[in-house]
Amino acid sequence: MDSSVLRAATRDAFKKVGVHTPGWEDPRPGGEPPDDADFEKCDDPAKFRILAARAEAWCEALTQTGLAERENLEPADELWQELPETPPDIRIVRLRPKKAASVPLVFGFGWLMGEPEAYVVVGAGEPAAVISLQPQCACDACDIGSDLLLQDFDDIVMNIVSGQLVHVTADQFTIHTSPQGPVVDGQLAGQTTSDLEQLFADVRAGKSQYPSVYGARWW
Known part of the structure; x- marks a missing residue:
């Protein structure tokens, strides 16, 4: 087992769990500056449900490779060292690694602009420290396309499960x-x-x- 095998398992799982959350192109592939109006709006917040699908793909990859056990939890303040800026109030998944010396990975799913599970908090530890809020910004001006968005998400998760996070x-x-x-x-x-x-x-x-x-x- 190494990180490349785990990333491949996640991509394979995503082909199934992400079938209803399609990706999208970078709206400014040439690095063009966004319009001023783009900073004030998000035309399609539902597209960010792709992050929840990616989190589920990680859950499947980490459990099916035998690295972790999954716990489905109700949202609760005591699950976090400090409450996220916007608490995830739909559901929580904690992945408990089989190795006692490793720290759990936590996904918290919440609402974004009226869309369920379009917002994901990534945490580590028990109670969990908040490592990242995804998307970091949902405005159209900050849109980088789904490929880079998922790449960044994968890097955040891999930083935890690879033992590199401090x-x-x-x-x-x-x-x-x-x-x-x-x-x-x-x-x-x-x-x-x-x-x-x-x-x-x-x-x-x-x-x-x-x-x-x-x-x-x-x-």
């Missing part, structure tokens, strides 16, 4: 690792790159002074 809740901010670099929510208050690297290193070494989420890869 999430730290510090005094004035939260921060976690990602393939694109550290993701910060809050004020860093003069923290340098070296300081942040030390935060992550302390978590990996099991000596962080802050609440943190970190675990082994699932396979």
Whole structure:
């Protein structure tokens, strides 16, 4: 088992679970700037249900490969370390890895502009730290097409199940690792790159002074 096998299993599962959530092209493939009006609207919020389908594909891939067990849960505040900006109030799926040293993956499904399950919160740990809200922005100006949207979603999930994620809740901010670099929510208050690297290193070494989420890869 490696990450490429798991990604392939997810793509195969998506061919079935994503049959009713079609993809779409990047509306500005040449990098053209959006119209000002595009920042104020989303013509088709239902298209983002493709993210829920992708989450289900990950659920199928992770359970059918024997890496995790699925738990279907009712939405509840205590499932989260901190409540998401928009709490997912439809349903929750927690994937509990078979390896005790790994951390659970959580998907929370909610409403977006009146569309059910067009909004997905990705979390890690128990209770779960919020790792990402998807879509990050639903306005037409930020539309990048479904291929890049799903690629970004896959990278977020893989960061968790591969054991690469480190999430730290510090005094004035939260921060976690990602393939694109550290993701910060809050004020860093003069923290340098070296300081942040030390935060992550302390978590990996099991000596962080802050609440943190970190675990082994699932396979």
